[in-house]
Amino acid sequence: MIMKRVFLTIAIISVLFIIECKKDTAYTPDCSGAVKSYKTDVKPLISSYCAQCHNFSTYSQLSANAANIRSRIVDGSMPKNATLSSDQKNKIVCWIDSGFPNN
Numbered sequence: 001m002i003m004k005r006v007f008l009t010i011a012i013i014s015v016l017f018i019i020e021c022k023k024d025t026a027y028t029p030d031c032s033g034a035v036k037s038y039k040t041d042v043k044p045l046i047s048s049y050c051a052q053c054h055n056f057s058t059y060s061q062l063s064a065n066a067a068n069i070r071s072r073i074v075d076g077s078m079p080k081n082a083t084l085s086s087d088q089k090n091k092i093v094c095w096i097d098s099g100f101p102n103n
């Protein structure tokens, strides 16, 4: 009886701990690699992860919203229905930070 409660308590504490740790792993951009390309790095990600809900499919639509897009990707609030890996975030964020070239 008591053992069950002890295990339950430990389980709940562990779950809460894991949730807290996940929140703490905030994303920090790493732009040490090569300058990112709109065509090969950014456009495919936008088509897969954003196009269902947003009109960001052309260069001009995307560049016009670059600052907003950057902050939503850094804070992880977009894409709404998925989570990008740090590598995927880096591609978009670093492309924007390099002045979003149409390359």
Ligand code: HEC
Pocket: 046, 049, 050, 051, 052, 053, 054, 065, 068, 069, 072, 073, 078, 079, 080, 081
């Ligand atoms: C499943 C639908 C969905 C997907 C996929 C999605 N978004 Fe969104 N997005 C929304 C909705 C709904 C809002 C408005 C509500 C809000 O701000 O949370 C929004 C708001 C935004 C805004 C703020 C708009 C503004 O004018 O301030 C930006 C920027 C944005 N999304 C970027 C993106 C990017 C970049 C992606 C892909 C990486 C993406 N979204 C994927 C649904 C989506």
